[in-house]
Amino acid sequence: MACGIVAVGASWGGVHAIGVVLxxxxxxxxxxxxxxxxxxxxxxxxxxxTLGRGAAIPVHEATDKEAPEPGHAYLAPPxxxxxxxxxxxxxxxxxxxxxSRPSIDVLFExxxxxxxxxxxxxxxxxxxxxxxxxxxxxRRRGGVTIVQEPATAERRTMPDAAxxxxxxxxxxxxxxxxxxxVKVCGQx
Amino acid sequence: MADDRHPLRRRxxxxxxxxxxxxxxxxxxxxxxxxxxxxxxxxxxxRRVNDEGLTSITGLLDRVLHDPLAMQRLLADLSVNVSAxxxxxxxxxxxxxxxxxxxxxxxxxxVWNAGCATGEETLSVAILxxxxxxxxxxxxxxxxxxxxxxxxxxxxxxxxxxxxxxTANYIEAGGTxxxxxxxxxxxxxxxxxxxxVENVVFAQHNLVTxxxxxxxxxxxxxxxxxxxxxxxxxxxHKLLYESLTHFGVLGLGSRESLEFxxxxxAYELLDESQRLYxxxx
Numbered sequence: 001m002a003c004g005i006v007a008v009g010a011s012w013g014g015v016h017a018i019g020v021v022l023x024x025x026x027x028x029x030x031x032x033x034x035x036x037x038x039x040x041x042x043x044x045x046x047x048x049x050t051l052g053r054g055a056a057i058p059v060h061e062a063t064d065k066e067a068p069e070p071g072h073a074y075l076a077p078p079x080x081x082x083x084x085x086x087x088x089x090x091x092x093x094x095x096x097x098x099x100s101r102p103s104i105d106v107l108f109e110x111x112x113x114x115x116x117x118x119x120x121x122x123x124x125x126x127x128x129x130x131x132x133x134x135x136x137x138x139r140r141r142g143g144v145t146i147v148q149e150p151a152t153a154e155r156r157t158m159p160d161a162a163x164x165x166x167x168x169x170x171x172x173x174x175x176x177x178x179x180x181x182v183k184v185c186g187q188x
Numbered sequence: 189m190a191d192d193r194h195p196l197r198r199r200x201x202x203x204x205x206x207x208x209x210x211x212x213x214x215x216x217x218x219x220x221x222x223x224x225x226x227x228x229x230x231x232x233x234x235r236r237v238n239d240e241g242l243t244s245i246t247g248l249l250d251r252v253l254h255d256p257l258a259m260q261r262l263l264a265d266l267s268v269n270v271s272a273x274x275x276x277x278x279x280x281x282x283x284x285x286x287x288x289x290x291x292x293x294x295x296x297x298x299v300w301n302a303g304c305a306t307g308e309e310t311l312s313v314a315i316l317x318x319x320x321x322x323x324x325x326x327x328x329x330x331x332x333x334x335x336x337x338x339x340x341x342x343x344x345x346x347x348x349x350x351x352x353x354x355t356a357n358y359i360e361a362g363g364t365x366x367x368x369x370x371x372x373x374x375x376x377x378x379x380x381x382x383x384x385v386e387n388v389v390f391a392q393h394n395l396v397t398x399x400x401x402x403x404x405x406x407x408x409x410x411x412x413x414x415x416x417x418x419x420x421x422x423x424x425h426k427l428l429y430e431s432l433t434h435f436g437v438l439g440l441g442s443r444e445s446l447e448f449x450x451x452x453x454a455y456e457l458l459d460e461s462q463r464l465y466x467x468x469x
Contacts, residue, residue, distance in 0.1 A: 061443070062443065063443050063444070063445045063447075064413075064414045064441075064443055064444050064445065065225075065414075065417075065418050065421065065445075065448055066445075066448070077442070077443045079275075079276075080414075080443060081228075083225075083227035083228060083231075084227065085225070085226055085227055088418065090225045090227050090228060090414065091411075091414045091441075091443055091444075092228045092231075092414060092415065093269060093270050093271070093411045093414070093441075094228065094231070094232070094270060095270050106231065109231075110227040110231075113202075113227070113230065114227070
């Protein structure tokens with residue numbers, strides 16, 4: 001299993017869950033992380049700051065055409081879809097997908113297309129079925145797929161939907177996800 | 189990227205199809221999508237493939253080459269920029285505070301809303317300038333590559349269901365009137381006052397293939413270039429730079445940056461968080 005990028009998707013309960021995953025990762029993780037967390041766009045938020053607190057990995061709100069760096073995490077900004085090319089992040093203001101912008105499916109599909117078997121996708125807690133199609137796309141292109149054990153999720157709808165879309169490589173408790181990512185992606 | 193599924197193929201077949209489509213559309217119609225950012229382009233193309241009841245990008249190429257109406261539908265998909273009035277209200281609040289005082293020093297103002305799509309941003313700027321007492325000495329050029337969409341912008345007509353969101357944005361943007369003064373309801377739609385576009389020129393202009401056509405004191409080009417790749421962004425930045433007066437103001441989308449551009453040194457930051465720049469060289 002190779003690893004070129006890690007994509008994480010979450011909704012309800014995601015701020016806590018993503019924080020747990022990021023805090024479990026070493027600062028010298030050799031790949032970038034891209035994150036889609038469902039969020040409203042009405043007001044400016046400090047989500048990147050919140051998620052980065054206590055983590056060795058710096059967390060940024062993504063800027064269009066930014067080159068993602070290894071050991072950094074990039075968050076889809078409110079009101080934008082985040083998409084990935086090899087070596088570059090892209091944003092879009094196209095309409096909501098499954099009532100969401102950012103959409104996890106949009107991010108994951110772009111990650112699967114750009115990275116193929118080098119993509120790693122993680123679906124965490126959430127009260128929506130967003131991400132299931134995107135994770136299936138990553139699996140079809142030969143990437144590694146991880147779903148949070150639904151019983152450990154604050155809301156299990158999203159992990160359940162991801163599991164219904166096909167068997168992932170791993171179903172893991174929240175605390176086990178970061179160590180597995182380190183195993184797959186290696187340490188710098 | 190090599191095709192990881194079929195060793196016989198030199199390149200991913202979908203990437204080849206996307207190139208062929210962009211080439212064919214350019215050769216036949218002159219619209220140049222060859223340097224559009226691939227992931228968004230790809231998504232939009234697949235949406236059109238599905239909506240046309242087709243199964244492949246090559247099938248779509250065949251159809252748009254032979255059917256200009258299909259090309260018009262594709263063009264709509266590729267040019268509709270989903271927007272809102274006073275989108276990112278903070279931008280307009282800062283515009284009032286930091287840009288309007290600069291604009292007061294000019295006897296006459298030219299503003300360019302580049303890539304205006306259905307006109308939400310054009311009307312937002314018009315309202316802001318009216319409330320600042322600057323509108324009567326301003327000419328706003330609102331341009332888009334798609335003339336069908338420009339007609340929608342000219343109609344100043346939007347779904348009434350949007351007004352709650354737009355009103356909230358307007359208030360947060362520092363609006364000084366009652367937002368409902370600016371439109372009249374007509375069934376499930378609203379029509380904005382004709383006075384708001386008295387000083388607006390709607391015109392077809394393609395940022396990718398057309399040249400600079402005037403000098404402006406303000407250019408707003410928000411969330412338009414996010415659909416372009418970096419090379420094309422650089423091309424358009426040059427065009428915008430050449431279209432600004434000295435000390436002219438450039439407004440970008442909230443997550444766009446000049447930092448990756450060769451033109452960064454030619455601008456000073458007016459406001460970092462709202463992506464407002466001023467040309468100084």
